[in-house]
Amino acid sequence: MVKMAEALERLQTLADSPIVQRVAAAFADAGHELALVGGPVRDAMLGRAVHDYDFTTDAHPDTILEIVTPISSAQWDIGREFGTIGARIVTGEGADALADTVEITTYRADAYDRETRKPLVAFGTVLDDDLKRRDFTVNAMALRVPDVTLVDPHGGVEDLLDATLRTPSSPEVSFGDDPLRMLRAARFASQLGFHVADEVQDAMQEMAPSIRIVSAERVQSELAKLLCTDAPSDGIRLLVDTGLAELVLPEVPALRLETDEHHHHKDVYEHSLTVLDQAIGHEKRRHPGEQPDLILRLAALLHDIGKPATRRLEPGGAVSFYHHDVVGSKLAKKRLKALRFDKETITSVARLIELHLRFFGYSEGAWTDSAVRRYVRDAGDLLERLHMLTRADVTTRNKRKADRLAFAYDDLEKRIDELKEQEELEAVRPELDGNRIQEVLGVGPGPEVGRAYKWLLELRLDEGTLGEDEAERRLTEWWSSRGQ
Incomplete structure (x- = not known):
């Protein structure tokens, strides 16, 4: 007060x-x-x-x-x-x-x-x-x-x-002057923790279609500012409730999937907002005092947007969302391009969404070292964000299940750290570069060199450090087995 x-x-x-x-x-x-x-x-x-x-x-x-x-x-x-x-x-x-x-x-x-x-x-x-x-x-x-x-x-x-947001003139006049102010209302509600006056919310709902005349760049900027507040979920709820999200970020209200008396699943919309809140919590604990991580927050909000398109009602009342990670990644890329986000943000968010389910295979059974190496390789410089997103994606109220998943991820991070110390995991690459491959195989530049490099990389991921002599021997064997 x-x-x-x-x-x-x-x-x-x-x-x-x-x-x-x-x-x-x-x-x-x-x-x-x-x-x-x-x-x-x-x-x-x-x-x-x-x-x-x-x-x-x-x-x-x-x-x-x-x-x-x-x-x-x-x-x-x-x-x-x-x-x-x-x-x-x-x-x-x-x-x-x-x-x-x-x-x-x-x-x-x-x-x-x-x-x-x-x-x-x-x-x-x-x-x-x-x-x-x-x-x-x-x-x-x-x-x-x-x-x-x-x-x-x-x-x-x-x-x-x-703690109330009102407009100096009538909201209809104010939003008529600049419809972007409707998005700004959501941002300030989150940033300041203020209630948006009823007449302002009514005008936002009535005038929502006018947001279409605002440039994608201005909309993107305001959405980014909203997501970088301390409590963006409040503003997102306001955008969804007033119909504005349907026009600027329709994949989010689409998460409010209908259920029937025979098939039940968690509320994907509420789950996504919880994941966003929890991701922000992880971000602040790992990097206190630093600038908000827009890429992580976008990925958290959008990580399940592939579910509406992949939802299947299974016999016995189950509901499945097979491949929603891949579908969601494509949808996120398309939406973020339409909003004129920069290439790095688009690529990073899409990749995090594509990878966000990968860990749950680890929780079901111990991975080999090669599987851990692939997890690190595929995440690349997004690894820490993937850590935070995956942890935030656990919203179950079942304490035993939540503890089991948290313990499994603790174990995975520990193994990654151990392998990094042993192998400099971030820089995993074959012992032989392209020039040496050509010398060993007696070939010139071309696609075969690329295939050999890829094969050596898979070998490196599977078995760890081999040494240059062993890598050459194994490469020669592979080359001969292909009838070259």
Whole structure:
């Protein structure tokens, strides 16, 4: 619960920070208004760390640049068209000097093209008009500096105290201006732990189809930000419940498989959200304080999306999902491409989904060393993520089963570590390279060299380190047995 007196005290501390003081003094000396706006004001009041210094002013971009240049070590105007100037502000001197990045934007009074939803940029002269065009009331508060006055024309403080997301204007107008704000509502609900007001949820459901006009890149960015919050499941539930997920990530609501009185299986949708939560828990325990792992989180959310297409009702009431790992991998690749994710993310997520069932064969019977080597080889640099995903995929309420699976995976990781020490497992390759294969077999470059290399690699995985002489002998035998 946010206490107002403490929130105001934190705002004063923010206003007194050296970077805010320096920027505020420069604009005051130039005769222009300046206010911290949006995220830093909200986060300071909530007691959250402030990482972004976003300011707004009545000064136009050229003037902003003139004011900040003397107090900054670098400036950039990539957002000049929209009134934004960035700068790296220096505070302190000598060894005590610090530099922080700020963004300063001219008051906006935009109108929107209702067909493309692109803003027709218009600079304003009044702070209240700028705040009215923002997405949610808790982001529509400003702190004037250097005189330290809180400006809150839309009841953002009350909504902050109530932990509620509302829009400054009606949600229909706000989402009509920019439909992406509907996804942003889900992100802030997860990021802040806030409840989305009923009228906002109703508008999200009614206006969901308008999300189709938003570019895939913007949708992707917002989904990624949602998944990188501490509790993304809350926001995902909101997207599913309002019908937005059906339009931007339809594979997730499709996980809500129907059951009948004769065939029963676990709720795949709820299971997937639990796996996501548990994967985040493993991630934080293994890498405390590090940036969220988007690849792991996408894989956790999407790991079972192949189940709807592979669901089979078996005799006796059983339900099977044969090959849902392979099907899910292909579906994930297709969806992530459509959302314009980068190639590395797409490839990594698809590979993790393809591999996520592999361990359960280990839990049913001890693997040979060669099977462990293949597990490591196939995972490659995704091995640790695969560890976390596989552990997170255990959601059974049967404690005995959960303990058995956890013990089995502990054992697998121990064996991997032991083999790594013995064999430098990450760099497993045959003792003979392509050039040596050609010399031993007396052949030139061509597909036969590739086949021989692959055969030697399988031999290496099966039997471990052989030594170069033994590898040459075995290669010659294999070559002769093929009638070459």
